[in-house]
Amino acid sequence: MSAGIYILANDVVFDHLVALLNSLEVNGAKDIPVCIIPYDDNLKKVQVEIATRPHVTLFENTESIIFWEHFATQVWKTHAKAQKVWQAKGWTPVHCLEMHRKFCCFDGHFDKFIYFDADTLLMGSLDYIYQKLDKFDWVANDFQYKSDLNYVFDLSSPKLAEIFNFGKLHSHIFCAGWFAAKKGILNRNNSNQLLENLISGEAEILSLRGTDQPLFNYLVARSGISFYNFAYHQSAGVTGNHWSSKFDVRDYVLYDKGRRLTYLHYMSISAAKINQLCAGEDVEIPYRDVFLHYRYLNSPETRPKLAPPNLLVRLQRNLKAWVIQKLNNVQFKLRNFWDR
Template sequence: MTDGIYILGNDVVYDQVVALLNSIEANAGKKIPICIIPYNERLDKVREEIAARDNVTLFENSAAITYWDNFATQIWKNYPRAQKTWREWGFSDLYELPMHRKFCAFDGPFDKFIYFDADTLLMGPIDYVYEKLDNYDWVVNDFQYKSDLKYIFDGSPELLKQVFNQEKLQSQIFCAGWFASKKHIFSQDMLVDILNKLEAGEADVMALVAPDQSLFNYMVLRSGISYYNFAYHDSEKATGNHWSSNFDVVNNILYDQERRLTYLHFMSIGASTFTQLCAGEDVNVPYRDVFLHYRYLTSPELRPQSFRVESPLMRLQKTTSSFIQQKVNNIKLNYRNFKDRITQ
């Protein structure tokens, strides 16, 4: 039986991918096979990085990629509220569709796996996670259950009561940026049943800010597969993992009240911020030196030695460019909405 790690990535998050790969190599305690799932075809730098590492491969099962792209498309294309909401926000009709490619992990080479978003760093060994998969189908380690349910499910209270077991609902929601599971954990019959339920109206429970996360939560809860959250079931020993927490740093390892973190998640910090940092710009990134340590662990000579502060003029240019782009997007959106109305 093969244990492994999946990462969703492309060249846009290249600096984060390199930092994550280096943190795994440094802190996992052993060499673990890693497979990078392509977010899209922008992979030139990622392919070069893969070629330099003997334990890293690219997920190239085109049939699986097509299947899960179509699976997500079928769900969201048949969900009118999602289409309407994303258009109002100025997004495409299939907002963040490539994020659903992390589902490809269920058809990959690893029997048991841990999935990492690219904006994470491994802080310690993960054998205990694979061991927990001997008894559970889905394993997480986060405090999403303490947050507002609306970030995962924002359907009406009446519909939520119809769809989910209310005793488990709040305690079993999770962040889809880091989780562990098994190959083919969702059978074909399960997937057909899930699609039927969603198309019958249950899709209306799902929140739309992070559609892949809402869908993962729906599938785990609705399928009834076994679930374990270290942060919930073993809260006395659990550590935080989000960058907003105040952790101690010792030799580039983060600790929460003297307990070593398993991973650090830079969730909600844009990839462009890390690109700017690695280009030598003085941008605000929590645990910046820790990130830079892992990003340049194997190439310390390339690490920026000083950081330049962006000039007011450059900042104004970027702000103006962003404003103009938003105006263009709004014009496109208004035109599309007008076109939709006259063709109805």
């Protein structure tokens, strides 16, 4: 079976993409083919970069893109709450429609694949992920299940309890920014039945805290395909992956209490901030030196020399760090109080 990697990207996240591609090459995925799914037509820099990397290609199945965008549009247009909220904000009828192009993974060339959001860095081997796909159709490796279900499903909807078993559902939610699956497990046949369920009223259970993520979680849970989450089943031996965690850095690789991370996800850090950093502005992001190392791995001479921040900026950062520390201390004390 062929194995590969998909990434959703365009020129807006070009700096992210280059850093990710470089991290793939040096941290265990050098020989794994990569396919870039276009977020939109803003791809000039992406196409130039692809031309320099023989193992990287561009997803060009326009029929697949059209199908999945149409699928998502039909779903969200029947979601009354979404339409009301998005219209009030002046947004398009389907917010972030392009994010649903991730579904094109199921129509690609790879028999089994791992999907990466562009704002990710590979830290370690992916072999164990691909091996798990020999037994399961869908594999995750995140701690989304510890978060509020409301990030994925609308808990105020009475239909939710009618459709899903809450006990099982909580253990099956995942972050749609990184996952592994097999070609065709979501396809024209089973998606048609799932679409009928959604437009007949089940769409209302989808949370508005995302667009593609609630829909991904619904389709995986509703279709009943086999699912495995390393973080849930092997929580004691699985590392974190979100930038907000405290990791140790050794030779530009991150470790969680001595265990090497598989990947680091810069989720919720804007592309604009990354672009400012790569343009030479003194922008603070977590593990900044790690990101810059991978971004300019093949062209260290172009790495920006960041000017040191002035006194006012340093004071503001110190104050922010102090406030965050105090808030964390308060949250810790409250958790201890309620856990008694």
